[in-house]
Amino acid sequence: MVRDLQIVEEPRRPVSMDPKKFALWLFIVTIIMLFAAFTSAYIVRQAEGNWLDFSLPTIFYWNTGILLLSSVTMQWAYNSAKRDDLKNIKTAISLTIVLGICFLISQIFGWGMLVDAGVFFVGNPSGSFMYIFTGLHGVHLISGIFFIIMVLIATVKYNVHSKNILLIEMCNTYWHFLNALWVYLFIFLLLNR
Amino acid sequence: MAIADIHVAEDTHHEDHLDHEQSFVTKYIFSQDHKTIAKQFLITGIFWALMGGLMSLVFRLQLGFPEATLEWLRPIFGGWITESGKLEPEFYLAMVTMHGTIMVFFVLTAGLSGTFSNFLIPLQIGARDMASGFMNMLSYWFFFVSSVVMFISLFIETGPAMGGWVIYPPLSALPQAISGSGLGMTMWLIAMMFFIVSTMLGGINYITTIINLRTRGMSFTRLPLTIWAFFLTAILGLLSFPVLVAAVLLLIFDRSFGTSFYLSDIYIGGEALPNSGGSPILFQHLFWFLGHPEVYIVILPALGITSEIISTNSRKPIFGYKAMIGSLMAIAILSFVVWAHHMFITGMNPFLGSVFMLLTFIIAVPSAIKVFNYITTLWRGNIIFTPAMLFSIGLVSFFITGGVTGIFLGSAALDIQLHDTYFVVAHFHIVMGSAAFFGMVAGVYHWFPKMFGRMMDARLGYIHFWMSFVGVYSVFFPMHYIGIAGFPRRYYSFTNFDAFNSYADLNALITIAAFITMSAQFIFLFNFFYSIFRGRKTPQNPWNSNTLEWTAPINPEHGNWPGEIPTVYRWPYDYSKPGAKEDFIPQNIPFSETPESNFPNETESIKLQGIDKGDAIIVDETEE
Numbered sequence: 001m002v003r004d005l006q007i008v009e010e011p012r013r014p015v016s017m018d019p020k021k022f023a024l025w026l027f028i029v030t031i032i033m034l035f036a037a038f039t040s041a042y043i044v045r046q047a048e049g050n051w052l053d054f055s056l057p058t059i060f061y062w063n064t065g066i067l068l069l070s071s072v073t074m075q076w077a078y079n080s081a082k083r084d085d086l087k088n089i090k091t092a093i094s095l096t097i098v099l100g101i102c103f104l105i106s107q108i109f110g111w112g113m114l115v116d117a118g119v120f121f122v123g124n125p126s127g128s129f130m131y132i133f134t135g136l137h138g139v140h141l142i143s144g145i146f147f148i149i150m151v152l153i154a155t156v157k158y159n160v161h162s163k164n165i166l167l168i169e170m171c172n173t174y175w176h177f178l179n180a181l182w183v184y185l186f187i188f189l190l191l192n193r
Numbered sequence: 194m195a196i197a198d199i200h201v202a203e204d205t206h207h208e209d210h211l212d213h214e215q216s217f218v219t220k221y222i223f224s225q226d227h228k229t230i231a232k233q234f235l236i237t238g239i240f241w242a243l244m245g246g247l248m249s250l251v252f253r254l255q256l257g258f259p260e261a262t263l264e265w266l267r268p269i270f271g272g273w274i275t276e277s278g279k280l281e282p283e284f285y286l287a288m289v290t291m292h293g294t295i296m297v298f299f300v301l302t303a304g305l306s307g308t309f310s311n312f313l314i315p316l317q318i319g320a321r322d323m324a325s326g327f328m329n330m331l332s333y334w335f336f337f338v339s340s341v342v343m344f345i346s347l348f349i350e351t352g353p354a355m356g357g358w359v360i361y362p363p364l365s366a367l368p369q370a371i372s373g374s375g376l377g378m379t380m381w382l383i384a385m386m387f388f389i390v391s392t393m394l395g396g397i398n399y400i401t402t403i404i405n406l407r408t409r410g411m412s413f414t415r416l417p418l419t420i421w422a423f424f425l426t427a428i429l430g431l432l433s434f435p436v437l438v439a440a441v442l443l444l445i446f447d448r449s450f451g452t453s454f455y456l457s458d459i460y461i462g463g464e465a466l467p468n469s470g471g472s473p474i475l476f477q478h479l480f481w482f483l484g485h486p487e488v489y490i491v492i493l494p495a496l497g498i499t500s501e502i503i504s505t506n507s508r509k510p511i512f513g514y515k516a517m518i519g520s521l522m523a524i525a526i527l528s529f530v531v532w533a534h535h536m537f538i539t540g541m542n543p544f545l546g547s548v549f550m551l552l553t554f555i556i557a558v559p560s561a562i563k564v565f566n567y568i569t570t571l572w573r574g575n576i577i578f579t580p581a582m583l584f585s586i587g588l589v590s591f592f593i594t595g596g597v598t599g600i601f602l603g604s605a606a607l608d609i610q611l612h613d614t615y616f617v618v619a620h621f622h623i624v625m626g627s628a629a630f631f632g633m634v635a636g637v638y639h640w641f642p643k644m645f646g647r648m649m650d651a652r653l654g655y656i657h658f659w660m661s662f663v664g665v666y667s668v669f670f671p672m673h674y675i676g677i678a679g680f681p682r683r684y685y686s687f688t689n690f691d692a693f694n695s696y697a698d699l700n701a702l703i704t705i706a707a708f709i710t711m712s713a714q715f716i717f718l719f720n721f722f723y724s725i726f727r728g729r730k731t732p733q734n735p736w737n738s739n740t741l742e743w744t745a746p747i748n749p750e751h752g753n754w755p756g757e758i759p760t761v762y763r764w765p766y767d768y769s770k771p772g773a774k775e776d777f778i779p780q781n782i783p784f785s786e787t788p789e790s791n792f793p794n795e796t797e798s799i800k801l802q803g804i805d806k807g808d809a810i811i812v813d814e815t816e817e
């Protein structure tokens with residue numbers, strides 16, 4: 001009897017986001033927590049005294065610029081993908097990879113400068129933390145570069161375009177995040193000498 | 194039901210690539226089906242629980258009967274039994290350490306969350322599988338690798354890690370300090386890294402799935418409390434485990450590369466180590482920033498399972514559904530700001546101590562709300578004492594007992610006496626160990642029919658419950674007195690202290706009770722494995738429960754529902770609704786089919802789309 005009435009409750013579909021994109025954000029959260037732990041440890045340890053003071057290698061100022069530039073080229077690649085501008089995607093992505101690698105190499109030079117200044121990995125925790133921050137950020141950056149290379153390969157195979165934007169969009173998010181992470185670490189180190 | 198079906202259309206695209214033929218390997222070993230992965234976690238968890246349990250018997254023997262000879266254990270432990278037939282003291286510490294690590298991480302984190310989050314999330318929110326079946330599979334296999342490494346570490350020459358499950362440096366950092374801090378500790382650290390990766394992969398998946406893959410109508414306020422608990426547990430893990438990674442990484446550098454994050458001014462055999470400038474307290478901060486949330490990672494899923502079971506078997510809606518969610522959230526948030534209550538006497542600014550004391554007391558409030566709601570749900574319910582229900586009620590009892598001692602410990606002044614004594618051991622074994630263990634067992638009894646299509650034997654379940662319940666209290670309650678009397682934890686033997694002689698009997702009693710409790714678990718094991726193959730076949734909905742998993746076929750294939758995924762129209766706790774035909778109304782029944790029991794606002798929420806508006810008004814007059 002009731003059935004004939006055609007009563008319809010319309011259950012709403014829950015709001016949702018692309019699961020892959022969402023998972024990437026969660027992954028980013030874990031990285032944030034990792035570095036939050038390290039930088040808090042740094043502050044806690046510094047407050048206890050017996051702390052070696054040294055100035056940051058000058059190269060860090062320069063390579064921060066390089067990294068920021070790579071964010072610009074990454075965004076350029078993403079925008080080109082949205083406009084289906086295949087040639088520019090390839091150029092922009094390749095540029096991003098080159099800039100990323102330049103940054104990594106300059107980090108190693110930075111380590112060299114630290115060693116020259118008498119700051120070693122093994123020694124006062126003040127120096128050890130320095131290497132931990134840069135090294136661990138570097139490791140994440142390498143994962144980012146692999147991600148970009150994946151996108152580049154996909155682009156060459158014509159798999160990146162405005163209808164298939166997810167991969168490069170996630171790559172873009174991740175790369176911007178890694179660069180922001182470095183800027184945070186850099187400023188943090190500048191402020192907490 | 195015809196009406197309900199009209200509006201479900203999409204979401205079937207999954208099936209085409211799920212239903213194809215599967216080989217043995219992809220079906221049972223490298224499976225991406227959340228149900229199989231859940232069972233893998235469960236079986237591995239049971240294996241570890243057995244290992245951890247047996248270890249505890251070994252060191253309980255030592256504590257209860259220090260004079261007895263353990264010669265008969267030589268075939269198993271070989272050189273770890275001394276000439277005079279006693280346990281090697283270092284081996285005692287190894288057993289305690291491995292017992293703690295195994296129970297906290299492998300059984301009550303991976304075994305509990307891994308089993309029930311995996312099994313229940315897709316089935317209860319109405320999804321075909323996890324967001325990423327592949328990541329889910331990886332999650333199990335990382336856990337497996339971690340298990341293998343940890344297991345091998347039990348058999349190496351220098352013994353497994355011996356520094357306690359909290360691995361405080363410098364003890365854990367220096368192989369010179371204790372033999373287990375050599376290779377054993379290295380393997381512990383490697384195993385834990387794999388473990389953390391596994392937890393992260395699992396957690397990311399759980400959160401993503403719960404947020405993004407709910408079926409139509411499954412709003413957050415219609416989620417079963419199990420899902421809420423798993424959700425918040427996963428968030429806790431995601432935020433706290435990276436901090437353990439940080440702590441462990443620094444420890445690895447200290448151990449293997451000569452840095453001094455945690456080490457300073459250490460003399461061994463009169464000789465100074467080169468390390469200077471480190472701070473062992475730093476490790477404690479980092480560890481407990483994980484450690485305290487971790488204890489809630491262990492208990493929250495158990496509480497979620499309990500909410501579901503108690504409501505179902507009281508045939509009553511859960512009391513204070515929103516308050517339950519609220520207190521889960523409050524616990525989750527507060528659990529990040531109380532870590533230093535584990536460090537009251539390791540040298541903290543007393544003012545800071547009182548801040549952490551206050552925050553610790555505040556966390557007792559949401560915990561008490563939950564307990565209150567369990568009791569009020571039980572109050573005047575038509576209680577059905579299934580084994581799952583008994584274990585859930587047992588959990589509530591433990592949670593109360595252990596919560597009360599938590600208040601003692603949370604007081605910084607009292608903790609000066611109680612810290613690192615058996616009082617703490619009693620506290621956390623009751624509130625965390627036993628409570629979470631009971632939650633896990635309750636979950637197994639309750640969802641066994643869904644997992645294996647058969648029922649477990651209830652009578653054996655009752656025996657298992659009463660032996661465990663009485664056993665747990667007999668083991669851990671006396672420990673409070675022993676603790677207050679000043680027995681420190683992690684001591685190999687007390688026979689050298691005259692003051693402690695008067696407690697020898699009590700210690701022996703505890704050991705006997707521990708053996709009885711453990712033997713009850715074999716009844717469970719028998720019941721579990723026997724029922725998988727020989728148990729009574731289950732009906733579709735054995736507990737007359739409301740949640741979606743019982744609408745799936747008795748033995749669901751990969752993809753869970755053969756046709757459409759059911760749509761959800763109501764919250765999961767419509768038990769004994771006044772006026773209803775039966776004492777439960779599953780979530781997928783629209784209000785339009787239950788006019789006799791709808792509340793006015795529910796009737797209103799039905800959109801009337803009748804051919805003849807006049808007819809539609811009959812809705813709440815219809816009588817069957």
Ligand code: HEM
Nearest residue numbers: 488492534535557596599600602603612613617621624625
């Ligand atoms: C009312 C709530 C609670 C309060 C106020 C509380 C308080 C405390 C305090 C102050 C300690 C440190 C004692 C010491 O080492 O001297 C402690 C230890 C512990 N608590 Fe609780 N607790 C509460 C609930 C819980 C819950 C729900 C769990 C787990 C599910 C738990 C698990 C533990 C564990 C595992 C330890 C010992 C860790 C170790 O040293 O090995 N507690 N608790």
Ligand SMILES: [Cu+2]
Nearest residue numbers: 485532534535
């Ligand atoms: Cu705690």
